[in-house]
Amino acid sequence: MKQSRKGVYWKASVQRYDMSYLRRIAQSRDELCTGKDIRKGFYTFYTEERGKRRYIRSVHFTERVIQKSFCTHALAPHLIRTLIYDNGASVANKGIHFSIKRMKVHLMRHYRKHGRDGYVLLIDFSNYFGNIEHKPLIDQYRRAFGEDKRLLWLASLFVTAFGDKSLGLGSETSQISAIAYVNEIDHYALEVLRIVYAH
Numbered sequence: 001m002k003q004s005r006k007g008v009y010w011k012a013s014v015q016r017y018d019m020s021y022l023r024r025i026a027q028s029r030d031e032l033c034t035g036k037d038i039r040k041g042f043y044t045f046y047t048e049e050r051g052k053r054r055y056i057r058s059v060h061f062t063e064r065v066i067q068k069s070f071c072t073h074a075l076a077p078h079l080i081r082t083l084i085y086d087n088g089a090s091v092a093n094k095g096i097h098f099s100i101k102r103m104k105v106h107l108m109r110h111y112r113k114h115g116r117d118g119y120v121l122l123i124d125f126s127n128y129f130g131n132i133e134h135k136p137l138i139d140q141y142r143r144a145f146g147e148d149k150r151l152l153w154l155a156s157l158f159v160t161a162f163g164d165k166s167l168g169l170g171s172e173t174s175q176i177s178a179i180a181y182v183n184e185i186d187h188y189a190l191e192v193l194r195i196v197y198a199h
Contacts, residue, residue: 005017008061024062037157039157042057042161059171067171067172070158074151075173075176076090078145079177079180080176083180083186086102087186129167129174130166131166132167134165
C-alpha cells in the first residue's frame with residue numbers, strides 16, 4: 001500500500017483508503033481467497049505525451065494495491081527473468097542509463113568489427129498497447145506460473161478487464177506484460193538470427 005500511494009497521495013481516494021488501510025487490505029485478501037472478482041473498473045481520461053494523445057485507463061486505488069503486490073511478488077519475478085540482458089525496460093537497476101550504456105557498447109563493437117559499414121534498424125509498433133492479443137499473453141503467463149492456477153487466474157483478470165484485445169495505459173500489470181509480450185522476438189533475433197547488437 002505504501003508503495004502504491006507514491007506520487008498519488010494527494011488524491012482524496014488514496015487518503016480515504018489510508019485512513020483504514022488494514023481493514024481494506026484484510027477485505028481484499030478475503031475477496032482474493034474466496035475467488036471474488038476484485039476489479040472495480042477504470043478512471044478514464046486523455047493525456048498528451050510527446051505530441052501524442054493517449055487514452056489512459058487507470059485502476060481504482062484498491063485494485064492498484066493488489067496489482068502492486070502481484071507485480072512485485074509474482075508477475076515481475078516470473079516474466080523479467082526471461083528477458084534478454086539488453087532489455088532494460090522496467091527492470092530494477094537498469095532503466096534509461098543502462099540502455100544508453102549498452103547502446104554505446106554495441107556501437108563500439110560494431111565499429112571495431114565493421115567500421116562505418118552498417119546501419120541502425122529502428123522498429124516501433126503502431127498502437128502497441130492497443131493491439132496486444134490476450135491469448136498469446138495468457139499463454140506466456142501459463143508457462144511462467146506453471147501449475148499455480150491462482151496466479152494465472154489473477155493475471156488473466158487484469159488482462160481481460162480491458163476487453164477482448166489490448167492492454168490499457170495506466171496499469172502496472174499492463175506495463176510488465178507489454179515488455180514481456182515481444183520477448184520471443186528478442187530471443188529469436190539474438191539466438192536464431194544472431195543479431196548480437198539487438199537492443
